[in-house]
Amino acid sequence: MKRIYTLPICLLCLVLAVQGADTTRYTLQQCRELALMKGISTRSQEEAALAARYNREAALAAMFPRVTANGSYFWNSRNAHLLSNSTAFSFGTATVNADGTSSFTWSDQSSLGQLSKDVKGTFMERPIETFEANAGQRIADAYQMLYDKLTLDLTHVVVAQVGVTQPLYTGGRLTQLYKIAKATEQITSIESEAKKEQTLYAVDEAYWRVVSVAQKKQLAEQYYRLLCQLEQDVTAAVQEGVATQSDLLKVTTKRGEAEVKKLQAENGLTLSHMALAQVCGLPLNTVFALDESGLAETSLPVDTDAIAGAVANRSELRILEQTEKIAKSNAMLMAAGLQPNIVATAGYIYTNPNVDNGFSSQWDGKGFFSAGVVVNVPIVHADDILRYKAARHAANAVSLKTEETRELLTLQTTQANQKLAEAEQKIVLARLTQNNALEVLRMAQESYAEGLITASELMQAQTAWLASATDLVDAQVEAKTTEAQLRKYLGNLE
Numbered sequence: 001m002k003r004i005y006t007l008p009i010c011l012l013c014l015v016l017a018v019q020g021a022d023t024t025r026y027t028l029q030q031c032r033e034l035a036l037m038k039g040i041s042t043r044s045q046e047e048a049a050l051a052a053r054y055n056r057e058a059a060l061a062a063m064f065p066r067v068t069a070n071g072s073y074f075w076n077s078r079n080a081h082l083l084s085n086s087t088a089f090s091f092g093t094a095t096v097n098a099d100g101t102s103s104f105t106w107s108d109q110s111s112l113g114q115l116s117k118d119v120k121g122t123f124m125e126r127p128i129e130t131f132e133a134n135a136g137q138r139i140a141d142a143y144q145m146l147y148d149k150l151t152l153d154l155t156h157v158v159v160a161q162v163g164v165t166q167p168l169y170t171g172g173r174l175t176q177l178y179k180i181a182k183a184t185e186q187i188t189s190i191e192s193e194a195k196k197e198q199t200l201y202a203v204d205e206a207y208w209r210v211v212s213v214a215q216k217k218q219l220a221e222q223y224y225r226l227l228c229q230l231e232q233d234v235t236a237a238v239q240e241g242v243a244t245q246s247d248l249l250k251v252t253t254k255r256g257e258a259e260v261k262k263l264q265a266e267n268g269l270t271l272s273h274m275a276l277a278q279v280c281g282l283p284l285n286t287v288f289a290l291d292e293s294g295l296a297e298t299s300l301p302v303d304t305d306a307i308a309g310a311v312a313n314r315s316e317l318r319i320l321e322q323t324e325k326i327a328k329s330n331a332m333l334m335a336a337g338l339q340p341n342i343v344a345t346a347g348y349i350y351t352n353p354n355v356d357n358g359f360s361s362q363w364d365g366k367g368f369f370s371a372g373v374v375v376n377v378p379i380v381h382a383d384d385i386l387r388y389k390a391a392r393h394a395a396n397a398v399s400l401k402t403e404e405t406r407e408l409l410t411l412q413t414t415q416a417n418q419k420l421a422e423a424e425q426k427i428v429l430a431r432l433t434q435n436n437a438l439e440v441l442r443m444a445q446e447s448y449a450e451g452l453i454t455a456s457e458l459m460q461a462q463t464a465w466l467a468s469a470t471d472l473v474d475a476q477v478e479a480k481t482t483e484a485q486l487r488k489y490l491g492n493l494e
Contacts, residue, residue, distance in 0.1 A: 027291045028207050031280050035203045036196065038281025045192055052185035059181040063174050065166040074157040082150035087143065092136065094143035102144035104136035152353060153361040160367075163347030168373075171339030176329040183322040183329070190322070194315035199279075200493045204484035206276040211292050212477040213272045216470060217265035223466045224262045227255040227459070234455050247455050254459050295476050307417060310490040311409045320402040327395035334388035338378055346371040413489040420486050423479035430472040437461075437468035 026034075086095040092106040167174060231251045237243035274284045282288075311317065350367030378384065444461035447453045487493040 024287075025289045025291060026280075028204065028294065031207055031276065031290075032200055032203050034280040034282065035199050045195070048188055049185075049192065052181075052188040056178070056181040056185045059174070059178040062177065063167070065164050067162070067164050069160075069162045071160045072158070074154075076154045076157065079154050080152040081147070082152070083143075083147045085147070092139070094140050096144050096147050102140035102147075104140035104143070106132060106136055154353070156352075156361075158352045159349070160351075161347055161349045163345060166344045168342040168344055170341050171336035172332055173336035173341075176333040176336065179329040180326050180333075183325045187319055187322045190315050190318050194319075197315065197488050197491075197493055201484055201488045202279050203276075204493075205481055206272070206279045207290060208295075208477045208480045208484075210269070210272040210276050210290055211295055212473055213265065213269045214290070215292070215295075215473045217262070217269050219466060219469050219473070220258065220262040220265040223462065224255070224258040226462050227251065227258050230455060230458060230462075231255050242451070243455065251455050251459065295480060306490065307410065307413045311406060311413060313491045314409050314489070317402065317406055317409060320398065320405055324395065324398045324402055327391070327398045331388060331391035331395050334384060334391045337384040338381060338388065340378070341376040343374045344372075345374065409489075413486070416482060416486040416489055420479065420482045423475060423482050426475040427472070427479055430468065430475040434465075434468040434472045437465040441465040 085097075086093060090107065092104055094102070094104050096102050231248070234243050234248045234251045238245060238248050273286075273288070277284050277286045277288075346369070348367055348369050352363060353361045354366070441461045441464070444453060444458045448455065448458045484493065
């Protein structure tokens with residue numbers, strides 16, 4: 001026993017001492033912190049949280065007055081004339097010509113026209129014609145002056161307006177939009193916490209997987225060294241004629257299998273280290289050692305009351321509860337479309353040309369204030385009614401999904417709790433089996449040294465010891481991962 005165990009232990013201590021000089025030892029908490037720095041404090045999550053917050057603030061701001069300013073400019077190739085360029089009266093027709101001159105033509109039915117016919121050929125013909133021409137021109141000039149005054153200069157048109165809009169009653173639409181934005185912000189926060197828990201759980205799994213493979217590697221190396229020593233002993237026995245070549249062949253074959261297992265354990269440890277480094281955000285080729293002191297420590301299972309309280313705080317259930325709030329608010333939002341909307345408006349308007357004093361293109365005009373209330377009352381909106389019914393049934397579906405999820409999460413947590421209790425029992429049985437296997441190995445080694453058993457029987461004891469030691473490592477790691485899973489379900493993984 002001293003010859004078999006002392007040398008491996010010394011070699012193991014030497015290897016650990018050499019490795020400790022070049023590698024960094026990480027605890028589970030340090031690995032968690034590294035993973036959180038890499039996985040949780042990401043720019044995308046921060047941006048998502050900011051977007052949700054600003055959406056909530058925007059929904060709240062929609063309830064307050066909205067101030068807008070509008071301005072417009074138009075250029076027109078022609079002006080607007082309120083009078084036509086030719087207007088017929090009962091006594092004649094006034095015309096504004098295209099060249100800017102004006103003329104007036106007396107009607108034959110007018111008194112002056114009849115008088116002109118009656119005095120034709122008399123000495124009054126000339127004075128009447130002169131009077132007719134002068135009076136017609138005066139009427140034409142007056143019409144042209146009125147025509148020009150009623151011509152709007154629309155070459156350059158400027159309109160400016162500043163207004164305030166305040167919703168007075170929208171059927172609860174703005175309130176429900178704010179509730180939806182607030183619930184969406186809560187979902188974003190819960191998802192961030194859930195991702196943090198998932199990251200911590202992934203670190204725990206990868207951490208204890210490395211610990212498991214590292215211990216199995218040590219067992220494989222120790223088992224290999226036992227077989228190497230046995231091979232040397234059997235070789236010496238063959239040379240002395242107290243063992244057969246067949247015995248040596250069996251030991252050599254077993255030693256080859258152990259060497260393959262040792263190589264597989266080394267490769268597995270390398271891959272496990274890379275997986276843990278990836279989760280922690282370290283380079284894949286990082287060389288580090290882990291603190292295995294907590295492998296044998298596990299928490300006891302919890303009671304039913306703790307499970308019930310923990311399920312209520314599960315991120316999956318909290319997200320569904322917020323989703324249910326959104327669905328109910330969406331139904332109320334659809335119902336708001338069936339209610340009146342009342343909006344108050346006020347504004348100041350300035351135009352050029354302005355109508356403050358006739359039609360003027362000068363910038364000396366004054367704008368005017370306006371205020372009013374707009375009321376919209378839906379009467380027949382069949383599509384809104386159907387949308388409201390659809391949203392109400394969607395909210396009921398989410399409510400039923402929430403209840404179903406609550407039951408499933410309770411079952412899931414209870415199973416993890418029971419699995420942890422089973423893992424604790426497995427550790428007890430595995431440790432007892434390992435102690436028995438170790439005692440059997442010690443007795444087999446003594447018996448082989450005295451020549452009472454064959455090398456094959458000793459190898460069976462060695463194999464049984466390796467199996468029991470491996471089962472103990474598996475049981476301990478299973479307990480740690482199950483504990484991490486239960487803590488994740490209970491919300492106290494940190």
